[in-house]
Amino acid sequence: MTTDFIHPAFILIIGALLLPFIMGPLRKPYLILVPILAFASVLMMDNGTYGVVNFMDWELTFGRVDALSKVFGYIMTLMCIIGTIYGLHVEDPKEHMAAWLYVGGSLGVIFCADYITLFIFWELMAFSSVFLVWFRKRKESLPCGFRYLMVHTAGGLFLLAGFVLRYKATGALDFNLLDVAHPTYYTYLIMVGFILNAAVPPFHAWLPDAYGEATVSGAVFMCAFTTKTAVYALARGLAGLDILIPLGVFMALYGVVYAVLENDARRLLAYHIISQVGYMVAGVGIGTQMAINGACAHAFAHILYKGLLFMGTGSVLYMTGKSKFSDLGGLYPKMPWAFVFTLVGGLSISAFPLFSGFVSKSMIVAAGFSEHMYWPAFLLTLASAGTFLHTGLKVPYFIWFGKNNCSKETWERAADPPMNMNIAMAIASFLCIFIGVYTPYLYKMLPYADVAQQYHPYSSYHLSESLQILLFTALGFFLLIKKLAPEPTISVDMDWFYRKGGRGFFWLARKPIQAFDTWFGEVYRTVGLYPLMTTAKFWSWFDWHGIDGFVDGLARLVRSIGAKLRTVQNGRLQYNIYYAVSIVAVLIVAYVLG
Amino acid sequence: MIVKLIDYLRDRLKTVIRLCYLVLALLVIIDATPIVDKHHAHTAMEHLPGFWSVFGFVACVLIIILSKWYGHAKWFGSKFRIMSPEDYYDN
Numbered sequence: 001m002t003t004d005f006i007h008p009a010f011i012l013i014i015g016a017l018l019l020p021f022i023m024g025p026l027r028k029p030y031l032i033l034v035p036i037l038a039f040a041s042v043l044m045m046d047n048g049t050y051g052v053v054n055f056m057d058w059e060l061t062f063g064r065v066d067a068l069s070k071v072f073g074y075i076m077t078l079m080c081i082i083g084t085i086y087g088l089h090v091e092d093p094k095e096h097m098a099a100w101l102y103v104g105g106s107l108g109v110i111f112c113a114d115y116i117t118l119f120i121f122w123e124l125m126a127f128s129s130v131f132l133v134w135f136r137k138r139k140e141s142l143p144c145g146f147r148y149l150m151v152h153t154a155g156g157l158f159l160l161a162g163f164v165l166r167y168k169a170t171g172a173l174d175f176n177l178l179d180v181a182h183p184t185y186y187t188y189l190i191m192v193g194f195i196l197n198a199a200v201p202p203f204h205a206w207l208p209d210a211y212g213e214a215t216v217s218g219a220v221f222m223c224a225f226t227t228k229t230a231v232y233a234l235a236r237g238l239a240g241l242d243i244l245i246p247l248g249v250f251m252a253l254y255g256v257v258y259a260v261l262e263n264d265a266r267r268l269l270a271y272h273i274i275s276q277v278g279y280m281v282a283g284v285g286i287g288t289q290m291a292i293n294g295a296c297a298h299a300f301a302h303i304l305y306k307g308l309l310f311m312g313t314g315s316v317l318y319m320t321g322k323s324k325f326s327d328l329g330g331l332y333p334k335m336p337w338a339f340v341f342t343l344v345g346g347l348s349i350s351a352f353p354l355f356s357g358f359v360s361k362s363m364i365v366a367a368g369f370s371e372h373m374y375w376p377a378f379l380l381t382l383a384s385a386g387t388f389l390h391t392g393l394k395v396p397y398f399i400w401f402g403k404n405n406c407s408k409e410t411w412e413r414a415a416d417p418p419m420n421m422n423i424a425m426a427i428a429s430f431l432c433i434f435i436g437v438y439t440p441y442l443y444k445m446l447p448y449a450d451v452a453q454q455y456h457p458y459s460s461y462h463l464s465e466s467l468q469i470l471l472f473t474a475l476g477f478f479l480l481i482k483k484l485a486p487e488p489t490i491s492v493d494m495d496w497f498y499r500k501g502g503r504g505f506f507w508l509a510r511k512p513i514q515a516f517d518t519w520f521g522e523v524y525r526t527v528g529l530y531p532l533m534t535t536a537k538f539w540s541w542f543d544w545h546g547i548d549g550f551v552d553g554l555a556r557l558v559r560s561i562g563a564k565l566r567t568v569q570n571g572r573l574q575y576n577i578y579y580a581v582s583i584v585a586v587l588i589v590a591y592v593l594g
Numbered sequence: 595m596i597v598k599l600i601d602y603l604r605d606r607l608k609t610v611i612r613l614c615y616l617v618l619a620l621l622v623i624i625d626a627t628p629i630v631d632k633h634h635a636h637t638a639m640e641h642l643p644g645f646w647s648v649f650g651f652v653a654c655v656l657i658i659i660l661s662k663w664y665g666h667a668k669w670f671g672s673k674f675r676i677m678s679p680e681d682y683y684d685n
Binding site: 337465475487490 | 661
């Protein structure tokens with residue numbers, strides 16, 4: 001690595017590994033310093049290619065710096081500072097380590113330029129972020145973390161299969177724009193790997209499941225990094241792939257529908273991540289310069305306001321121990337500042353004028369209209385009415401106003417959160433408003449900055465349109481408020497298939513896949529020997545580093561924790577699913593190389 | 595300070611509601627005047643005064659009613675509903 005490029009992921013990973021040794025009064029300054037150093041390293045980067053390492057026959061590139069990677073690197077490290085300040089009161093160093101490794105994984109993906117490096121950091125994200133769920137230490141946290149891990153392992157295997165098949169077909173491992181005009185089977189496999197992390201239905205149920213269960217500060221990290229790193233990967237590799245437009249529009253609406261039904265504030269916000277990422281996915285699918293700008297701008301704004309919303313509802317959970325609307329209500333005299341900060345987040349996500357969403361979301365919708373895609377553009381506008389309905393109105397109303405459902409204990413515990421949490425929320429609130437008021441700050445950072453600066457969100461027509469939609473949505477909310485009263489239920493989603501429908505999967509995993517494995521073993525013994533020798537170089541590397549490093553690591557992890565939990569039926573089930581999926585992946589790789 | 599302001603407004607809830615209706619009416623009226631430059635409207639129907647007001651209100655009502663129907667309806671001819679009891683996955 002050259003002197004003018006220090007990888008921010010490197011700073012965070014080393015920082016995380018040293019953290020347990022920094023104790024006493026030095027701990028807190030250190031916690032603030034490391035993310036600031038990472039942020040500074042992004043600020044000081046010049047465009048170019050750095051950190052090229054030759055490994056076996058491949059050239060691995062750790063540091064590709066251009067406008068697209070820089071804007072994502074900037075916001076990720078900035079959010080890491082805010083999130084760490086928010087969690088500053090957490091004494092357990094392990095939680096901070098997990099969070100930093102997770103951000104490190106995300107930054108590794110953002111700055112890499114080949115699929116092998118991408119895959120390694122992609123998996124690092126999943127394996128470190130799952131601890132942010134487990135550290136909640138509830139009875140439900142453990143199976144929830146396993147589900148999260150299993151889904152992401154499966155997604156990672158799709159990605160692995162995709163880029164290995166592409167390598168086989170073209171001999172290229174570079175992570176650049178694929179030929180989206182002529183997509184092939186490997187393009188779609190890579191796409192599935194990416195959109196699983198972007199939480200595109202039907203691969204989305206892991207998101208509300210895990211984010212609703214994560215620790216208070218863990219959720220603040222999780223809501224920022226996984227899905228937006230996936231948006232980056234889509235924008236880099238699959239910009240202009242048509243199928244992403246209907247998928248994005250569908251998920252924007254899907255998230256809204258489930259948000260109506262949701263009783264848990266953090267799960268509601270999680271469903272709105274799906275909805276908001278839908279705009280970005282649709283923007284990437286449209287693929288024009290303006291749409292890509294819009295997707296990046298919206299990802300930037302989204303990380304801040306969604307972080308802010310999770311901080312606001314997280315502080316309610318932290319102080320009262322409750323996050324369900326049916327256990328809360330009327331809290332404004334007890335937690336006024338948390339209310340104000342959450343409201344700022346709510347107005348930002350709803351794209352109120354002078355808040356960040358107004359200058360970012362509209363760029364995607366406008367890109368749709370200017371390409372004469374009327375249906376997607378109108379449906380995305382419809383979804384934005386739903387966003388205001390829930391995040392701008394329902395969340396603040398049913399926590400801080402509405403019917404007081406608090407128990408005596410909840411009411412007594414409620415108060416504004418510790419100073420560090422307030423500071424983090426104040427920083428995020430300031431940025432949400434600053435982006436909305438002073439547009440050049442964000443627009444100058446976008447990949448096509450000259451196009452972005454020709455876009456003027458504060459036209460009289462756009463103002464009139466937005467205010468009408470938002471305020472008449474508010475009218476509808478107050479007229480129908482009785483229908484929206486919280487109901488103590490959970491909403492069944494796609495996770496049903498691996499929670500309740502697991503028995504069917506279990507059968508599938510045992511019978512057909514095992515039969516295939518046996519059959520394949522026979523075939524392999526007879527005809528596979530020669531090709532194996534010729535590709536031994538790849539195998540030895542891939543087996544030891546790629547498969548063993550991550551998959552066996554996971555197996556040991558699953559086994560060690562699983563041993564303690566032998567009584568939990570879910571744990572054993574996932575153990576089987578995990579093996580089944582791994583076998584499928586190894587078979588695919590074996591097939592391709594053999 | 596914030597609490598005082600909220601209490602002040604809550605004590606005058608009727609006036610606040612009247613003011614809100616006034617703002618809504620003004621929005622539609624202003625939309626009909628040349629102050630709003632509709633040069634950049636994408637479709638013909640957007641030129642109707644108050645088009646986006648109707649759009650916003652109808653969107654809100656549709657989202658609430660359709661979602662609640664989706665959550666409460668009995669699916670597959672059984673007792674199964676999308677909105678299930680909180681212990682649904684426990685048994």
